[in-house]
Amino acid sequence: MLVKFSKTVSKGGRFNQIYIPKNMENLIEVGDEVEVRLIKKQISLFYSKNLKKLSQFKENLIKDIFSFLNENSDINYIFIVGSFLTEKIGYNDIDVVAITDKKSENLEEAAYNKLIEKFNLKFHVLAIEENRFWHLLKSCPLTMAMFSSFICSKPIKISDERVIDKKHIRFLLMMPYDLLEIKLNSRSFFDSLRRLATIERFLKNKSLEMNAINDELKTSINDLLYKKIKNNEEIDKSSIEILRKIIKLKLNIIEKLIRNGKEQGYAGTD
Amino acid sequence: MGKSKDMQELTNLMTKALRHKIGSIVNKDEFYANKYAKDAEVIMKEAEKVLLKQNWNNYDKPKIKEQLKIKLHKELKQKDFLDNRKFDIMGEEIDKALKEFNLD
Numbered sequence: 001m002l003v004k005f006s007k008t009v010s011k012g013g014r015f016n017q018i019y020i021p022k023n024m025e026n027l028i029e030v031g032d033e034v035e036v037r038l039i040k041k042q043i044s045l046f047y048s049k050n051l052k053k054l055s056q057f058k059e060n061l062i063k064d065i066f067s068f069l070n071e072n073s074d075i076n077y078i079f080i081v082g083s084f085l086t087e088k089i090g091y092n093d094i095d096v097v098a099i100t101d102k103k104s105e106n107l108e109e110a111a112y113n114k115l116i117e118k119f120n121l122k123f124h125v126l127a128i129e130e131n132r133f134w135h136l137l138k139s140c141p142l143t144m145a146m147f148s149s150f151i152c153s154k155p156i157k158i159s160d161e162r163v164i165d166k167k168h169i170r171f172l173l174m175m176p177y178d179l180l181e182i183k184l185n186s187r188s189f190f191d192s193l194r195r196l197a198t199i200e201r202f203l204k205n206k207s208l209e210m211n212a213i214n215d216e217l218k219t220s221i222n223d224l225l226y227k228k229i230k231n232n233e234e235i236d237k238s239s240i241e242i243l244r245k246i247i248k249l250k251l252n253i254i255e256k257l258i259r260n261g262k263e264q265g266y267a268g269t270d
Numbered sequence: 271m272g273k274s275k276d277m278q279e280l281t282n283l284m285t286k287a288l289r290h291k292i293g294s295i296v297n298k299d300e301f302y303a304n305k306y307a308k309d310a311e312v313i314m315k316e317a318e319k320v321l322l323k324q325n326w327n328n329y330d331k332p333k334i335k336e337q338l339k340i341k342l343h344k345e346l347k348q349k350d351f352l353d354n355r356k357f358d359i360m361g362e363e364i365d366k367a368l369k370e371f372n373l374d
Contacts, residue, residue, distance in 0.1 A: 166351075167350075167351035168351070170349075170351040171293065171297060171351050171352070174289070174290065174293065174306075174309075174349070175290070175309050178286050178313070181282075181286075182282070182283060182286065182313065182316065183316070184312055184313065184316055185312065188309075188312055
C-alpha cells in the first residue's frame, strides 16, 4: 500500500522535523518505515550588507535562476552581481557568477546557453573555482569591486582583507598603458579609467562600491565627456588628450602605491 | 601616410593586440580572462582599419611578419608578469593573426 503526503520541513528545537498529518496517523504509525524525498529545494536570497532590497519581480527571477542552476551539483555558490542589482531599469544584462568545486571548462557556456533558453533574457555567466575565488577576492581590485554588491544563494561572509599582488595589478594595467600610445574607441577609455579608479581605491583601502567609483570618475571628467565615453560616442583629439593626461596621472599614483606596498603585502591608507 | 609608416602602425597595433590575447591565454585562471581577450579584439579592430588603407603585396607580407615577431618578442619579454608559456604560443598566434588579415 502506497501512502503519500507532502509537507514542508520545519525548524525543531534540536532537529528539523516533518509532522505526519492528523488524518494519516492511523496509516503511518510509530515503528513504520518511511522514506523522505526532497521535491523542491527552498531558495533563499542572501544580500550583501549595503545592497537595497530588490523588487518582488527581480527577487522572484533571481530565485528561479538559483533554483534552475542549483540542479548542477558542481556549483557551490551562485552570485548575482552588477548593474541588475543597482540599476532599476538601466542594466545591461544579468551577471551570474558560479563558484565551483573544481575547474570546469564548459560550465560557463553550458550554463549560459541553458539560462538563455529557459528565461529568454540577456545573461553574462562567469564560473570560477572556489580556491581561486577566495584568493581573487583579496588580491584582485576588479573582483573585489564586482562583489561589493551581490545576492548569493547561500549565506556567505566576504572579508575586506586586501593583499597586493603586484603581478596581477600590472596585468590589469596593460590596457591603460596602451591607451597612452594608441587611439581606440571612447568606451575603452571609460573602461580603463574605471579600472584605474578601482585599482587606486583598492591600494588606498577605500570603498570599492560601484557608485563610489563612478562618482570619483565624474569628479575628474566633465559631465558631457563622461556621458560620451560611457556611451562609446566619437570624441575629438583634445578630449583624448585630456583623458590621456588623467590616465597618466592615475598610472603614476598607482605605480607609486605599488612601489611603496610590499610584494603580496597589505593595502594601506593614504 | 606612406606604406612604410602604415606598416609600422599596423605591426604596433597587432603587437599590442596579440600581447593581450596571449596574456588572456596564459593567465587563463584569471577571472577576467574573457574580458582581456575582448581587449585584444578591440585593438585588432583598430589594426584592421590600418590594414585596409594599403594594398599589401607579397614583398610586404614577410616584412610585416618579421616586424611583428621582433616587436612582440620584445613586448612579451618586458611583461614579466605574464607566464613564460607566452613564448611557446607566440609563433602560433602570429600565424593565426596574419591569416585572419590575409597577410600569410
